[in-house]
Amino acid sequence: MSLPEGVQRREFDGGEALATRGEPVYGEPVVDGWRRWDAHRSKLGATFAHGLDTGLSGGNGVLYLGAANGTTVSHVADFAGPTYAVEFAPRPVRDLLEVAEDRPNLFPLLKDARKPETYAHVVEAGLDAVVQDVATRGQADVALANRRFLREDGRFVGAIKARSEDVTREPEAVFEDVLDRLREGYEVLGTARLEPHHDDHLAVVATPK
Numbered sequence: 001m002s003l004p005e006g007v008q009r010r011e012f013d014g015g016e017a018l019a020t021r022g023e024p025v026y027g028e029p030v031v032d033g034w035r036r037w038d039a040h041r042s043k044l045g046a047t048f049a050h051g052l053d054t055g056l057s058g059g060n061g062v063l064y065l066g067a068a069n070g071t072t073v074s075h076v077a078d079f080a081g082p083t084y085a086v087e088f089a090p091r092p093v094r095d096l097l098e099v100a101e102d103r104p105n106l107f108p109l110l111k112d113a114r115k116p117e118t119y120a121h122v123v124e125a126g127l128d129a130v131v132q133d134v135a136t137r138g139q140a141d142v143a144l145a146n147r148r149f150l151r152e153d154g155r156f157v158g159a160i161k162a163r164s165e166d167v168t169r170e171p172e173a174v175f176e177d178v179l180d181r182l183r184e185g186y187e188v189l190g191t192a193r194l195e196p197h198h199d200d201h202l203a204v205v206a207t208p209k
């Protein structure tokens with residue numbers, strides 16, 4: 001499994017872990033300038049830790065949907081080019097702005113990921129990746145709406161939270177429905193359940209079709 005350039009497996013006190021180079025954000029340990037990327041706090045980190053081949057690169061830019069207070073997107077901005085971080089809740093965006101102070105390539109956007117037309121004038125097209133962790137109903141619809149920003153062979157890398165779609169159904173049944181809808185605009189290249197790091201989450205790697 002190849003990691004994006006700028007993401008490495010490094011030695012920390014507790015053993016080997018993924019890491020990126022940058023200023024610390026959430027109290028994570030830093031050794032020789034490398035910040036440990038905590039897979040328990042990051043679905044993208046867990047996706048790498050589970051060995052899913054994401055094909056993720058970031059030099060041409062990444063659109064990150066559901067940035068919250070910046071835990072994961074800070075690691076993405078450490079290895080990627082322009083990194084657009086969409087989050088619709090004002091409180092976490094305040095923290096995100098602080099995270100962006102150390103990262104000139106990180107652009108927080110207080111926007112609704114279901115309405116890409118509201119940020120299409122800021123976010124360039126032809127991006128390498130859309131990374132999604134929105135934990136809301138209609139996760140496939142969000143992915144489809146933001147497909148327009150990806151280059152032809154770009155990657156969608158998302159974490160689908162079953163309980164955000166329907167708390168009453170079996171996660172596997174929910175995942176099947178979400179994947180079926182996703183296939184209306186993407187070819188699904190791989191999936192992995194993210195337990196034990198994140199319960200009832202499915203990591204999905206896809207490319208536009």
Ligand SMILES: C[S@@+](CC[C@H](N)C(=O)[O-])C[C@H]1O[C@@H](n2cnc3c(N)ncnc32)[C@H](O)[C@@H]1O
Nearest residue numbers: 066068071072087088089112113133134135136
């Ligand atoms: C699980 S948290 C994200 C955690 C973050 N990705 C991380 O690893 O650091 C999900 C976030 O998605 C945001 N969100 C949900 N629906 C959204 C939407 N339609 N547009 C933008 N953000 C949304 C929520 O406000 C919440 O902060």
